Amino acid sequence: MITLSSDFGWPYPAAMRGVIAGRSDARIIDITHQFPRGDIHTAAFWLREILPYFPPAVHLGVVDPGVGTERGVIAIEAGDHVLVGPDNGVLRPAALALGDPRKTWDLVEVEAESHTFHGRDVFAPLAARIHDAPGSHPGALPDMEPNPSPVELTFPEPTIQDDLATGEILVVDVFGNAITNLPGSFLEPAFDSSIVVNNERVPAVRTYGAVSSGDRLATVGSHDHIELAVRDGRGADAFDVSRGDAVTIRRD
Amino acid sequence: MITLSSDFGWPYPAAMRGVIAGRSDARIIDITHQFPRGDIHTAAFWLREILPYFPPAVHLGVVDPGVGTERGVIAIEAGDHVLVGPDNGVLRPAALALGDPRKTWDLVEVEAESHTFHGRDVFAPLAARIHDAPGSHPGALPDMEPNPSPVELTFPEPTIQDDLATGEILVVDVFGNAITNLPGSFLEPAFDSSIVVNNERVPAVRTYGAVSSGDRLATVGSHDHIELAVRDGRGADAFDVSRGDAVTIRRD
Amino acid sequence: MITLSSDFGWPYPAAMRGVIAGRSDARIIDITHQFPRGDIHTAAFWLREILPYFPPAVHLGVVDPGVGTERGVIAIEAGDHVLVGPDNGVLRPAALALGDPRKTWDLVEVEAESHTFHGRDVFAPLAARIHDAPGSHPGALPDMEPNPSPVELTFPEPTIQDDLATGEILVVDVFGNAITNLPGSFLEPAFDSSIVVNNERVPAVRTYGAVSSGDRLATVGSHDHIELAVRDGRGADAFDVSRGDAVTIRRD
Numbered sequence: 171m172i173t174l175s176s177d178f179g180w181p182y183p184a185a186m187r188g189v190i191a192g193r194s195d196a197r198i199i200d201i202t203h204q205f206p207r208g209d210i211h212t213a214a215f216w217l218r219e220i221l222p223y224f225p226p227a228v229h230l231g232v233v234d235p236g237v238g239t240e241r242g243v244i245a246i247e248a249g250d251h252v253l254v255g256p257d258n259g260v261l262r263p264a265a266l267a268l269g270d271p272r273k274t275w276d277l278v279e280v281e282a283e284s285h286t287f288h289g290r291d292v293f294a295p296l297a298a299r300i301h302d303a304p305g306s307h308p309g310a311l312p313d314m315e316p317n318p319s320p321v322e323l324t325f326p327e328p329t330i331q332d333d334l335a336t337g338e339i340l341v342v343d344v345f346g347n348a349i350t351n352l353p354g355s356f357l358e359p360a361f362d363s364s365i366v367v368n369n370e371r372v373p374a375v376r377t378y379g380a381v382s383s384g385d386r387l388a389t390v391g392s393h394d395h396i397e398l399a400v401r402d403g404r405g406a407d408a409f410d411v412s413r414g415d416a417v418t419i420r421r422d
Numbered sequence: 423m424i425t426l427s428s429d430f431g432w433p434y435p436a437a438m439r440g441v442i443a444g445r446s447d448a449r450i451i452d453i454t455h456q457f458p459r460g461d462i463h464t465a466a467f468w469l470r471e472i473l474p475y476f477p478p479a480v481h482l483g484v485v486d487p488g489v490g491t492e493r494g495v496i497a498i499e500a501g502d503h504v505l506v507g508p509d510n511g512v513l514r515p516a517a518l519a520l521g522d523p524r525k526t527w528d529l530v531e532v533e534a535e536s537h538t539f540h541g542r543d544v545f546a547p548l549a550a551r552i553h554d555a556p557g558s559h560p561g562a563l564p565d566m567e568p569n570p571s572p573v574e575l576t577f578p579e580p581t582i583q584d585d586l587a588t589g590e591i592l593v594v595d596v597f598g599n600a601i602t603n604l605p606g607s608f609l610e611p612a613f614d615s616s617i618v619v620n621n622e623r624v625p626a627v628r629t630y631g632a633v634s635s636g637d638r639l640a641t642v643g644s645h646d647h648i649e650l651a652v653r654d655g656r657g658a659d660a661f662d663v664s665r666g667d668a669v670t671i672r673r674d
Numbered sequence: 675m676i677t678l679s680s681d682f683g684w685p686y687p688a689a690m691r692g693v694i695a696g697r698s699d700a701r702i703i704d705i706t707h708q709f710p711r712g713d714i715h716t717a718a719f720w721l722r723e724i725l726p727y728f729p730p731a732v733h734l735g736v737v738d739p740g741v742g743t744e745r746g747v748i749a750i751e752a753g754d755h756v757l758v759g760p761d762n763g764v765l766r767p768a769a770l771a772l773g774d775p776r777k778t779w780d781l782v783e784v785e786a787e788s789h790t791f792h793g794r795d796v797f798a799p800l801a802a803r804i805h806d807a808p809g810s811h812p813g814a815l816p817d818m819e820p821n822p823s824p825v826e827l828t829f830p831e832p833t834i835q836d837d838l839a840t841g842e843i844l845v846v847d848v849f850g851n852a853i854t855n856l857p858g859s860f861l862e863p864a865f866d867s868s869i870v871v872n873n874e875r876v877p878a879v880r881t882y883g884a885v886s887s888g889d890r891l892a893t894v895g896s897h898d899h900i901e902l903a904v905r906d907g908r909g910a911d912a913f914d915v916s917r918g919d920a921v922t923i924r925r926d
């Protein structure tokens with residue numbers, strides 16, 4: 171199985187599907203191709219949240235604002251999975267979530283038809299070759315060699331002191347839910363009462379349905395982070411926050 | 423085969439694909455994940471229109487504004503198909519269209535990692551288990567029991583008196599076509615002449631191509647309902663109608 | 675393998691998937707369903723660019739503003755591929771790119787449930803039948819006969835005189851990149867210097883990353899055409915061009 175993720179919108183992802191289908195019998199499953207263009211952090215967040223729900227697979231993840239520059243092409247072995255993409259950190263959080271990232275490999279010679287679409291010309295062929303290699307092992311390919319220091323990417327750590335948590339908005343999802351880096355466990359004691367988010371009091375609830383349509387709420391999202399939301403509305407707008415903005419939450 | 427439908431946009435549907443792919447070898451086909459958020463009626467309409475074109479399958483359909491509340495989790499046997507989703511009516515019209523909805527089953531104990539994403543934690547695993555059960559029979563699972571009274575959902579019936587039909591807009595599609603609950607058979611006698619829609623005269627035609635670009639028209643859509651459209655434009659805007667609005671059509 | 679392309683948005687493509695899955699075991703791969711509505715030229719461009727990356731397949735491509743009128747239903751044999759769709763030119767450039775378009779076939783009797791959705795009622799069943807015919811040969815079907823004169827569609831040819839190239843914008847992609855009909859080879863000698871596009875001087879570069887975020891550039895896209903772009907922005911807006919607009923590029 172090969173999964174595909176990118177910020178390519180349409181129709182570019184189809185060229186990757188074709189390249190893979192022409193070189194491997196692997197099942198192809200799309201994650202999404204709607205990552206915000208060039209936004210490595212948002213893509214890294216979602217890959218970390220989504221890929222662990224998959225069985226062992228080769229995961230192609232391409233958000234690559236440095237296409238055509240000197241950035242490397244890597245494959246990371248993590249648990250029974252292999253992640254393939256640019257060496258810009260986008261795959262690192264997912265690799266840590268999938269298991270011990272045992273080893274990272276570099277593609278030695280990058281040959282591409284184009285300077286602008288390595289998804290089609292470099293990453294997709296490599297994913298197909300790794301998938302079909304013995305044990306889907308990148309090291310089985312003659313043109314891959316160990317990379318001892320892949321580019322790291324980490325999400326900011328929150329600060330929690332007693333009843334005060336300080337963090338930031340990691341991503342805003344397609345519904346406008348503002349997902350923080352604050353752990354759900356901080357909110358749980360406040361369920362069915364209220365908390366103070368950036369100086370405004372809002373209910374802390376287990377589920378959107380616990381408030382009326384149009385009302386604001388703080389809940390624990392499916393990713394186990396605290397999420398600022400509006401039932402049937404856009405939390406990021408109502409709380410006036412964007413990716414990277416600071417968030418403080420105070421319990422009583 | 424398992425089909426997937428939801429209002430989850432992206433990237434959440436990918437988690438459902440992963441969960442299913444990890445538990446079953448079933449072929450996975452996406453219907454859409456762009457149902458308007460929380461709009462049970464629109465999703466119910468499209469599931470009814472689309473699913474009958476599929477061969478026997480397990481159809482997962484999740485539009486679930488009540489996630490995390492006490493609403494049930496059901497599987498409906500209909501013809502050779504099984505529909506899996508929340509017990510809020512979203513699956514009922516499709517079940518009736520797929521064949522005699524023989525029996526509805528309830529999931530007895532709902533255990534979920536999250537209170538906000540039962541698509542991933544409850545419905546996807548259940549769909550995989552039903553697909554792989556003997557005969558894809560929900561009753562073969564020990565934790566399903568008969569549900570004698572699932573939540574109903576019906577679309578409003580139109581009133582037709584001689585040459586006057588009164589109904590409403592059921593959905594507006596992605597192109598802005600306003601789809602009514604009025605049967606195509608009411609329009610057919612007027613083809614190649616004109617009718618009066620909400621007091622404005624428009625041509626009744628078999629196909630968009632029968633009028634000039636930008637012109638309004640009434641036609642019979644692929645769903646066999648009367649549809650208010652604009653060639654190369656948005657009918658809902660031109661006719662100034664939204665879902666739920668009343669529509670009267672008068673033949674001469 | 676059957677690939678699907680259309681301007682149907684959602685959920686209509688799912689009905690085509692269902693019809694095919696009910697009639698054939700063919701693998702189904704979506705190209706895109708987001709072609710601009712009724713825009714035959716844009717769809718023809720992308721099919722020509724994308725389909726050659728696929729292994730031999732039956733390619734269903736439906737952008738069909740003439741649905742319900744007298745336009746024909748064709749299958750084109752090109753290389754080891756077969757293209758199926760309306761006889762309006764949308765498939766012609768792809769057929770030429772896939773190989774010598776050996777023969778075009780016409781569906782003799784078109785029977786459709788609806789006058790508005792031949793994708794579901796005519797093209798999808800035909801694609802499934804051709805896929806499963808001996809050798810995936812359209813001529814093996816009794817209701818197909820040779821079509822000696824399918825509708826042509828050609829893209830405008832550019833004019834190149836020494837250091838002056840005159841052409842037009844063929845399509846604007848989802849990122850706002852304005853793709854011209856000017857060959858990449860005209861730009862290559864100017865790489866790492868600058869050119870004059872419609873009287874404004876911009877850098878000619880191999881890749882987006884060669885300029886700063888927000889800056890304009892001319893590059894050679896993955897389709898081997900000259901492309902007007904803005905790093906992390908929308909080239910069509912910055913250059914104030916739309917599909918069909920004239921473009922002149924002058925090298926020094």
